[in-house]
Amino acid sequence: MPRDVLDLLGDALGDALDTGEAALEAAREDRSGWRGEHRPLAVVRAASVADVQAALRIATETGTPVVPRGAGTGLAGGAIASRGSIVLDVSRLDRILEVDEANELAVVEAGVLNGALNDALAPRGYWYAPDPASRAISSIGGNIATNAGGLLCAKYGVTREAVLGLTVVLADGRLLRTGRRTVKGVTGYDLTALFTGSEGTLGVIVEATVRIRPIVAGDVVTIAAAFPDVASAAAASAAITAARVRPAVLELIDAAALARIGEYLGPEAVAGTPLEALASGEAFLLAQCDDGAAHAEAAVVAEVIERAGGRTTVSTDAASGERLLDIRRAMHPAIAARGNVLIEDVAVPRSALPAMFRAIEEIGERYGLVIPTIAHAGDGNLHPNFVFEGDEVPAEVWAAADELFRAGVALGGTLTGEHGVGILKRRWLAAELGEDSVELQRGIKSVFDPAGILNPGVMFDPPA
């Protein structure tokens, strides 16, 4: 008689196996505002790569689904327990194994937090560029599994551009190394890029070799600008790209989002910032220029903004620049303080930003919803936020989100710029990619995961 999965896991993993109430409940959630229906069979808190391999060997033997999980900060339900699954948590794999300054790379375990890596690099004069807003709480492995973006992508690239190689545990427990420690290398297919953004559906990332960069020298110039409405702010941000300058940061915050940030921060924190001087209905654009060309670029940015009807405040010291960025960073807590929140993530070509903001406004009016929106305007990625009460996303929010995705795709964009497909967006996958592409992608998944045990239901519809 075959032995029970839990017995096998217990024998192989000892203390790393957690079947306690708290662990099983916690695995039902991430930061998406979604709560899964099912508890997992068990949570495995792997303490070593060997633990990950053992768990996957047992999963393959027993046909048990596995949900790989890092810091649990996903925004698309990509690491939430599914029915009868083992949640394979790699957050304890949190060692920085190597920092190689001469070759501008670091080797880290998957559970290392993005912020922790940067804290370790800063005293050496280096940094890791991918900069999701969640960097203090999200892990490098999770950033890679979702190909995370962030605030700096137009200038410094997305996660994929910072990953040189990976160590991955395959569905059957074998260890696979991809990529290399060199800047260039074209031997075989680019499996590193294939795993980047694969959301735990092809293997479990346990280690990564990532590119690091020397900290950017020179002044940082920050420009805050108020606009009478979001349309003119969006037009200004598109005009900045068209003016051939590339600020490191270019963030747009609409009036509904600003109102919530103001309430959340309170009058004391707002005093003395450009936020204080905003009139009702005004939108806010925040640009930051760095490196040797900062001052020259900032002058162009300010000129474009003023021509587009914005009022600018320029700051050339790093500390006051950081205070301006803190306004942006307060967005998620400010929204979350009001209820549960579904954060959307469409991205459009930068010239389509004004049209996408119009579409959001129109959809909000039609559904009677306020949709506070923030955009990484420098790269065309928008986060419209839906706030709701209770555990379930209400039907009219899904309906509005559906229209919003379709509007983004119709403008030449994508339904997810940086959060991933997860469970929450898989129903729109074929609408964006087409059936042929989805069929090929399912074929690739079958090569890596013939039994279909890796994160079933994430990215693709689960088997019927």
Next chain:
Amino acid sequence: MPRDVLDLLGDALGDALDTGEAALEAAREDRSGWRGEHRPLAVVRAASVADVQAALRIATETGTPVVPRGAGTGLAGGAIASRGSIVLDVSRLDRILEVDEANELAVVEAGVLNGALNDALAPRGYWYAPDPASRAISSIGGNIATNAGGLLCAKYGVTREAVLGLTVVLADGRLLRTGRRTVKGVTGYDLTALFTGSEGTLGVIVEATVRIRPIVAGDVVTIAAAFPDVASAAAASAAITAARVRPAVLELIDAAALARIGEYLGPEAVAGTPLEALASGEAFLLAQCDDGAAHAEAAVVAEVIERAGGRTTVSTDAASGERLLDIRRAMHPAIAARGNVLIEDVAVPRSALPAMFRAIEEIGERYGLVIPTIAHAGDGNLHPNFVFEGDEVPAEVWAAADELFRAGVALGGTLTGEHGVGILKRRWLAAELGEDSVELQRGIKSVFDPAGILNPGVMFDPPA
């Protein structure tokens, strides 16, 4: 009775079908110094995407192998006719379909030459960064199929980082679109990156959406440096990376290569350049700094070079900088003028450059071969050159190349930095990647090309 492949192609393609002697002979070669044993059945010079689709539909129906080919400038035998194949030449697909400055992208057909795209972009103030030394003669589609590198990769990235989306004709003639026009986008697996560097084994690239950049503003500072030997030049280039500066160009030329370049250019062209002042056995390092930080960076580079024992010549005007780079660009014609040449392409972590140069020297001595070598030192990519007489690469050259590849891989490097695996390097694929990786990659190929008609024998061993 099934109709003959040539009849079917003739009916479907008319004038696009070429079975003339000259076309069939030309398809046996690329620029690798290798000449294939077989003529193809036919060359199809596709005049439209529909022609590519028709050829592939017929190939699938009849089980005929297809060798996709662009400008024919490959260096690894990846587009050479195989036995009984249709060579599918896309070089006539040479239209620039769109330049979208506001979104910093261009849409081009696969046959557009890299240099032609840059010529079209320059008057608008934009450029396309991937810069293989062959840019005047190689096509964007071929650059993508090999994930081409070039001189600027440490600072401006390889081809993969410049490709946003592709249109690909699949083995059965269906059209697939991958990627998007946005900076970010994570819906589904990254098929764009998977096709980039796939050497015609997964589909035929017919169109690409590529990232363009504003032309870099500010002075360009060029530093030429002479070193008493290649070891000190290699140590200096590794020290430049370690000094946290990132020149746009950092090229190293050894004494054997310099001697050939000097002979090829002749005393008149050499007069007045730093080449004239070189003593026998000296090596040459060429650095170019650009953007707002050029002067500050160049000062650091010059200091590092002088500390490492180099004599510098600094040039701050673009024209004399270009003359210095022309010395580098004369390398390939200078070597080719002496016989047939096998250009190798190992890449190593940058700190391993001195060790790799030592290995090349040692291998050369052991085999009694002079191996003139040039390196993209900024990214650790070396091109050791083997010159030989006649059509066949001599056995001792292959034996020396074999040791050279193994030395590169043992130093943490790769057997091909930018040229691709093609036919010529497939025998070393598993030595670098491991059997598990090769098995998975063959699995991916089967998903896209179940009948195995796309470029059989390239990248992977042909079916027995």
